Amino acid sequence: MGLSNKQLPKLGFLYLDYVLRFFDHSNFKGWPNKIETVTYHWKNDKDRFIKEVKRKKIDVLIGNIPATAYETFREIARELPHVRFIPSMDTQFSNKSKENVTRFAWKYDLPIPKTYIYYKHDNADKFLKKCKYPKIIKKSYGPSNYGGYFVHKVDSYKEARELFDEKKYHPQYFQDFIPMEADIRVMLIGHKPVCAFWRRAPEGEWLTNTSQGGSMDYNDVPKNVLDLAVQVSKAANAEYWACDVAYGKDGKVRILECATAFAAFPYIRDWIGQYIMWSLSEGRFRKPHAPMFNWEELGKLDSSILRTMRHITFGEYNSSYDGAYFGKKKKLFGENEVYLHVLDSEYKMYDVKRRWTEEWPSEIYNYQDNLALKPANKSSKQEIANDKDVPSPTKDESSESVQDEAKITKEELSDFLTSVDGVGAKKVEKIVKHFGNVDEVVGVLHQNTSILTEVKGITKKLASKIEKAWKKLLK
Numbered sequence: 280m281g282l283s284n285k286q287l288p289k290l291g292f293l294y295l296d297y298v299l300r301f302f303d304h305s306n307f308k309g310w311p312n313k314i315e316t317v318t319y320h321w322k323n324d325k326d327r328f329i330k331e332v333k334r335k336k337i338d339v340l341i342g343n344i345p346a347t348a349y350e351t352f353r354e355i356a357r358e359l360p361h362v363r364f365i366p367s368m369d370t371q372f373s374n375k376s377k378e379n380v381t382r383f384a385w386k387y388d389l390p391i392p393k394t395y396i397y398y399k400h401d402n403a404d405k406f407l408k409k410c411k412y413p414k415i416i417k418k419s420y421g422p423s424n425y426g427g428y429f430v431h432k433v434d435s436y437k438e439a440r441e442l443f444d445e446k447k448y449h450p451q452y453f454q455d456f457i458p459m460e461a462d463i464r465v466m467l468i469g470h471k472p473v474c475a476f477w478r479r480a481p482e483g484e485w486l487t488n489t490s491q492g493g494s495m496d497y498n499d500v501p502k503n504v505l506d507l508a509v510q511v512s513k514a515a516n517a518e519y520w521a522c523d524v525a526y527g528k529d530g531k532v533r534i535l536e537c538a539t540a541f542a543a544f545p546y547i548r549d550w551i552g553q554y555i556m557w558s559l560s561e562g563r564f565r566k567p568h569a570p571m572f573n574w575e576e577l578g579k580l581d582s583s584i585l586r587t588m589r590h591i592t593f594g595e596y597n598s599s600y601d602g603a604y605f606g607k608k609k610k611l612f613g614e615n616e617v618y619l620h621v622l623d624s625e626y627k628m629y630d631v632k633r634r635w636t637e638e639w640p641s642e643i644y645n646y647q648d649n650l651a652l653k654p655a656n657k658s659s660k661q662e663i664a665n666d667k668d669v670p671s672p673t674k675d676e677s678s679e680s681v682q683d684e685a686k687i688t689k690e691e692l693s694d695f696l697t698s699v700d701g702v703g704a705k706k707v708e709k710i711v712k713h714f715g716n717v718d719e720v721v722g723v724l725h726q727n728t729s730i731l732t733e734v735k736g737i738t739k740k741l742a743s744k745i746e747k748a749w750k751k752l753l754k
């Protein structure tokens with residue numbers, strides 16, 4: 280059963296220059312037809328990109344869009360109405376900014392820390408004068424996170440004022456501070472949790488990012504956390520999804536972040552590829568089976584092994600054979616002790632279908648450009664659009680995370696950096712050493728070059744020279 284080679288939709292990978300790739304052909308093992316590749320080159324590349332998709336007769340475009348290209352891709356999607364984007368632009372709404380995550384959660388009544396978004400800084404100031412502290416201030420845009428680098432705790436009006444004066448964030452986005460045990464990352468495919476782990480803050484700290492020295496483990500992720508993640512994935516109509524859930528000291532669960540772009544071991548991306556193949560082939564390809572709590576077992580392996588394991592498959596529970604084996608292991612889950620395989624029918628992998636309506640049209644929901652600090656006059660709209668159209672990679676801070684192959688090599692990075700006056704080979708080495716590897720440095724260049732000043736010998740002035748050169752390179 281299922282579609283023949285000829286009937287299968289034509290697939291294409293959606294890539295962007297300088298952006299880490301979530302999928303490649305190896306994740307779609309067994310797909311019988313050619314999978315096309317279409318790469319967006321930034322800066323006025325919209326029309327060419329659209330033409331290429333049409334010329335290649337692509338039906339389904341697969342890939343994550345980084346925040347800075349999100350609005351452009353909403354436009355592109357409108358001009359390619361016959362093309363299905365996986366994930367859809369509506370599903371990727373939360374990828375763009377923390378503000379979008381919040382608006383998404385507000386709409387679906389999903390629990391989040393109480394959040395305030397101000398485009399009018401005067402009003403924010405009035406509020407900050409009388410509100411309770413501590414508060415958490417975040418940079419909204421650019422959800423490609425940098426391990427809490429743009430997340431700040433303030434304990435008084437004075438601190439909040441100083442921070443906003445210094446950082447110039449717009450909109451001004453802040454939240455009530457939630458004392459938490461830990462936060463939990465849940466990854467889902469077709470609304471089924473396929474991996475989950477705790478991230479705990481170091482002693483006496485509040486940031487749970489493992490890159491800041493915290494720890495992680497896969498054990499006994501609570502039911503209410505998994506249930507919330509499923510609810511969020513369904514609300515987003517997400518083919519695949521990751522959710523960071525804060526596990527509060529008050530026992531409540533709240534969403535911190537959610538997105539389709541996240542760091543995942545290759546075997547998880549294989550499952551996603553297989554899931555998409557299954558979904559698009561009307562059953563010709565096998566639906567992947569990822570048993571509930573597989574992560575507790577796989578998580579016992581060293582992450583260097585997990586990083587290299589590919590195409591992991593599991594058999595499904597079948598009472599007619601080996602029932603004793605499957606049936607033996609019970610787990611305390613929620614209020615009850617349950618057999619693990621029973622959870623597989625409770626947490627199903629659903630076939631997520633395309634939606635044809637636009638849930639988050641930019642005319643309404645692109646507050647960020649609609650309420651920009653310096654409103655664009657009509658004639659310069661195009662220019663402004665180009666200005667925001669600079670890349671930022673999708674990346675993640677967790678130490679177990681896998682870096683996809685970046686397109687930029689060390690030589691290229693070195694050539695670029697040394698082209699800037701005041702940067703020599705020695706400094707390049709220092710920079711790479713400081714951030715760990717080439718990908719990290721590229722991430723910093725995309726995100727915020729002022730982070731470079733962490734490296735000894737890089738002044739603010741030099742960092743801004745590098746930024747200018749980087750922007751020029753991307754033109």
Ligand SMILES: Nc1ncnc2c1ncn2[C@@H]1O[C@H](COP(=O)(O)OP(=O)(O)O)[C@@H](O)[C@H]1O
Pocket residue numbers: 392415417422423424425426427428429430454455456457458459462485486487488523535536
């Ligand atoms: N409202 C909050 N109260 C307490 N801690 C928070 C709050 N929001 C975020 N944090 C902490 O800061 C970390 C980073 O915040 P997050 O929103 O995930 O930003 P990012 O990961 O993009 O830097 C979280 O993992 C969590 O440890």
Ligand SMILES: [Mg+2]
Pocket residue numbers: 424523536
């Ligand atoms: Mg985070």
